[in-house]
Amino acid sequence: MREMRLLSTSGILGYGFPEASLKAGLERGVDMIGVDGGSSDPGPYYLGSGTPFASPMAIRRDLRLMLRAALSARVPLVIGTCGGAGGEPHLALVAQMVREIAREEGLHFKLALIHAEQDKATIKRHVAEGRVRRLGQLPELDEATVDRAERIVGMMGPEPYMRALDAGAQVVLGGRSSDPAPFAAVAMRGQMPPAPSWYAGKMLECGATPSIPKGHDCLHVTIDEEGVTCEPTNPARRCTPLSIANHSLHENSSPIHHVEPGGLLDTSECRFEALSDRRVRITGMQWTPAERYTVKLEAVEPVGHRAISICGTRDPMLIGRIDTFLDEVRGAVRTKAADFGVSPEDYSLIIRSYGHDGVMAEREPVHEIHGHELGFLIDVVARTAEQAGAVLAMARTNMLHTDFPGRLCREGNMAFPFSPSDIPVGTVYRFSMQHVTQPDDPCAMFPIEYETV
Amino acid sequence: MTRIRDLAEVCKSKNAGPFDLTIDVVFRDRALFDHVQETGVLNAALFARLYKVEESTVLFTPYPAGCAFKATLPRLVSAGDVGDTDVYGAQQHAPLLDVDIPL
Numbered sequence: 001m002r003e004m005r006l007l008s009t010s011g012i013l014g015y016g017f018p019e020a021s022l023k024a025g026l027e028r029g030v031d032m033i034g035v036d037g038g039s040s041d042p043g044p045y046y047l048g049s050g051t052p053f054a055s056p057m058a059i060r061r062d063l064r065l066m067l068r069a070a071l072s073a074r075v076p077l078v079i080g081t082c083g084g085a086g087g088e089p090h091l092a093l094v095a096q097m098v099r100e101i102a103r104e105e106g107l108h109f110k111l112a113l114i115h116a117e118q119d120k121a122t123i124k125r126h127v128a129e130g131r132v133r134r135l136g137q138l139p140e141l142d143e144a145t146v147d148r149a150e151r152i153v154g155m156m157g158p159e160p161y162m163r164a165l166d167a168g169a170q171v172v173l174g175g176r177s178s179d180p181a182p183f184a185a186v187a188m189r190g191q192m193p194p195a196p197s198w199y200a201g202k203m204l205e206c207g208a209t210p211s212i213p214k215g216h217d218c219l220h221v222t223i224d225e226e227g228v229t230c231e232p233t234n235p236a237r238r239c240t241p242l243s244i245a246n247h248s249l250h251e252n253s254s255p256i257h258h259v260e261p262g263g264l265l266d267t268s269e270c271r272f273e274a275l276s277d278r279r280v281r282i283t284g285m286q287w288t289p290a291e292r293y294t295v296k297l298e299a300v301e302p303v304g305h306r307a308i309s310i311c312g313t314r315d316p317m318l319i320g321r322i323d324t325f326l327d328e329v330r331g332a333v334r335t336k337a338a339d340f341g342v343s344p345e346d347y348s349l350i351i352r353s354y355g356h357d358g359v360m361a362e363r364e365p366v367h368e369i370h371g372h373e374l375g376f377l378i379d380v381v382a383r384t385a386e387q388a389g390a391v392l393a394m395a396r397t398n399m400l401h402t403d404f405p406g407r408l409c410r411e412g413n414m415a416f417p418f419s420p421s422d423i424p425v426g427t428v429y430r431f432s433m434q435h436v437t438q439p440d441d442p443c444a445m446f447p448i449e450y451e452t453v
Numbered sequence: 454m455t456r457i458r459d460l461a462e463v464c465k466s467k468n469a470g471p472f473d474l475t476i477d478v479v480f481r482d483r484a485l486f487d488h489v490q491e492t493g494v495l496n497a498a499l500f501a502r503l504y505k506v507e508e509s510t511v512l513f514t515p516y517p518a519g520c521a522f523k524a525t526l527p528r529l530v531s532a533g534d535v536g537d538t539d540v541y542g543a544q545q546h547a548p549l550l551d552v553d554i555p556l
Binding site for chain 2 (some may be wrong): 246429
C-alpha cells in the first residue's frame with residue numbers, strides 16, 4: 001500500500017524539541033519535515049507590530065536542526081505561518097534566517113516564499129464585488145474597516161504549497177496558513193486522499209501535543225489511503241486512542257466539524273485503534289469539498305497606546321472596601337486628567353484586582369475576597385503614549401495616596417515593587433476581521449517567489 | 454455532591470480563534486461519560502448561565518469518541534482587546550469545577 005510519512009518537530013517553530021527526537025524520526029523514515037510556525041493565540045500585537053512571539057534565538061536553533069535534517073534526508077522542509085503571524089515582516093525574518101544558516105552550514109537548495117499579506121485595494125475590491133462574508137459576531141466588512149487595518153493576511157490552504165513543491169522547491173516558507181495546510185499539501189501531492197491528509201495535518205500542526213505526557217516534541221505520522229497512524233518519536237511519550245481523540249477538541253469550536261479552506265473535515269465517525277502502547281491508527285474520517293473555495297481573512301487595527309503599573313495592598317481595611325476605593329480612584333483620575341486636558345473619551349483606565357476578579361472579570365462567580373493581600377494591575381490605554389503615561393501616573397499616585405474612612409496606613413496604600421513604577425507597553429491592537437472571501441482560485445491571493453540558496 | 458472537579462480527567466478552556474472561548478470536560482472512560490450524559494446536567498443552558506451569555510450563542514457538542522463534552526461561546530471581548538483579562542482564554546474553566554453531577 002502507498003503511504004506518506006510526515007514528521008512535525010513541535011507545535012510552533014521556536015518552541016524547541018529534543019534533537020534526539022528529530023534523529024529518531026529520520027530513522028523511522030520520512031517524506032517531509034515540517035512545522036507550524038504560528039498562531040493567533042498570543043493575541044493581535046504580533047500581527048500588528050510585525051514581530052514574532054517566539055524569540056529569534058529559539059527560532060534559529062530549531063530552523064538549523066530542521067534544515068540540516070531535511071537536506072541530509074533529501075526531503076522537503078515545509079513551514080507554515082512563518083514568524084508567528086505570517087505577514088510580510090514575519091516571512092522575511094524567517095527567510096533571512098534560512099539564508100544565513102544555509103551560508104554558515106554550506107547548504108544549497110531551491111527556496112520558495114509564499115506571501116500571505118494582502119493589500120487593502122484587493123480586499124476592498126473583494127468587498128465591492130460581494131465576495132466577502134462574515135463568520136461571527138463582527139458586522140459585514142466595509143471599506144472603513146479595511147482602511148483602519150494595520151495589516152491584513154489571508155489564511156492559505158494547501159494549494160500554494162503544492163504549487164511550490166511542484167516547482168521543485170526543497171524548502172518552502174509560507175505566510176499565514178491554515179495550520180494543517182503544509183502537511184496536507186505534501187500528503188495530497190503524494191496522491192493521498194483529502195480526508196486522511198487533512199486529518200494528519202490536524203495532528204501534526206501541534207507536534208507531539210496529541211501524545212502523553214504533553215510537551216514540545218516531534219510527532220511521526222504515516223498516511224495511507226484508508227487512514228492515519230500517529231506515533232511520537234520520543235520514547236518517553238505515547239499516543240493512545242484517547243489522547244488522539246481528544247486532540248480534536250484543541251482550539252476548535254467543534255470536535256467533529258473542522259472547516260478548512262476547501263471543505264469540511266468530519267471526524268464524527270473516526271475509529272481509534274491502538275497498534276501498540278504508543279502507536280494509534282485512525283480511520284473513518286470524512287472530507288466534504290465546499291461548494292465555494294474560501295479564504296479566511298485575519299487583520300488587526302491599532303486602538304491606542306498602553307502604559308501599566310503593578311502594585312499590591314496588605315491592608316485589611318482597604319481590602320474590606322476595595323470596590324468603593326477603586327471607584328474613588330477612578331473618579332479622582334477623571335477629574336485630574338480633565339484638568340491637564342485629557343478627557344474620559346481619550347483613555348480607558350482599567351484596574352485589575354488579582355485575588356478578587358483579575359482573571360475572569362464580570363464572569364467571576366465568586367464575589368467575597370478570601371486572601372490577606374490583593375494585587376493590582378493598573379492598565380491605561382489612551383490615544384497617544386504621552387496621554388497614557390500621564391493618566392497612568394495620576395492613577396498610580398491616587399492608588400497610593402487616596403484616603404478612606406478608618407485608614408491607618410497614612411503614608412501609602414500600596415506596595416510598588418519597581419522603580420520606575422510605570423511601564424510603557426507600546427501600541428495596542430485589536431483583531432478586526434472575522435470574515436472569509438472567495439478568491440479567483442486557491443493560489444490567487446498567495447504569490448510565490450523562488451530563489452536559489 | 455459529586456462535583457466535576459472530582460469526576461473529570463480534564464476540565465480546560467482555550468480560545469477557539471480570537472473571538473470565541475471553548476471549554477472541554479473529559480471523562481476517563483465511555484461508561485462515566487455515558488453516566489454523566491444521562492444526568493443531563495451538561496448542556497448549552499448550563500454554559501449560558503455560568504458564562505452569562507445567551508443560550509443561542511453556545512455551541513454544545515457531546516463527543517463520545519473522546520469521552521468529552523465541548524462548549525464554545527463568545528469571549529467578553531476579542532483576545533487582546535482593551536479589557537481582556539485572559540489573552541489565551543486558558544483560565545476560564547473554574548465555574549465548571551463545582552458543578553454537581555448527581556450520579
